[in-house]
Amino acid sequence: MRGHTGDELLRLPVRLRGIQLGRAVDVLLHPTQARALGVDVLCGDETHRFLPLSAASLGAEALEVDSPFVLLDLPPDSFYRVEARSLARLRRRPLSDGSVLQDVVLGPGWAVEALVLDGGRRVPLDGLLLPDG
Numbered sequence: 001m002r003g004h005t006g007d008e009l010l011r012l013p014v015r016l017r018g019i020q021l022g023r024a025v026d027v028l029l030h031p032t033q034a035r036a037l038g039v040d041v042l043c044g045d046e047t048h049r050f051l052p053l054s055a056a057s058l059g060a061e062a063l064e065v066d067s068p069f070v071l072l073d074l075p076p077d078s079f080y081r082v083e084a085r086s087l088a089r090l091r092r093r094p095l096s097d098g099s100v101l102q103d104v105v106l107g108p109g110w111a112v113e114a115l116v117l118d119g120g121r122r123v124p125l126d127g128l129l130l131p132d133g
Helices: 006-010
Strands: 013-016 019-029 036-043 048-052 056-058 063-065 101-106 112-117 122-124
Touching: 006 019, 006 036, 006 101, 019 048, 019 101
Parallel strands: 013 063
Antiparallel strands: 013 019, 019 036, 036 048, 056 063, 101 112, 112 122
């Protein structure tokens, strides 16, 4: 998998055998590790559901799922809602070197392999820490 930015993921619909179930509206990152856990999907019934990225495959035009049951209807106090870091909330936050986070680049295993900083420049993590969020 070549690196994909959070913005690229958010442009993709979530589909089951060609049927659109919803669209990704946020990328949820692990609270302590530099990797994505899943995406917040706004489904056709206007309900937000959590899609673990381990249950999806990245196609050229969509995030594909094999079953609608992998879209989890989580309560507000669930781990993914409380502990995961929202990329939307992390954007425009300062990093440890004073630069400003715009996006993340996700690589194999949905690991954050680089950051997109102010001005659109991509830099490897290399000791930079994602802001708390």
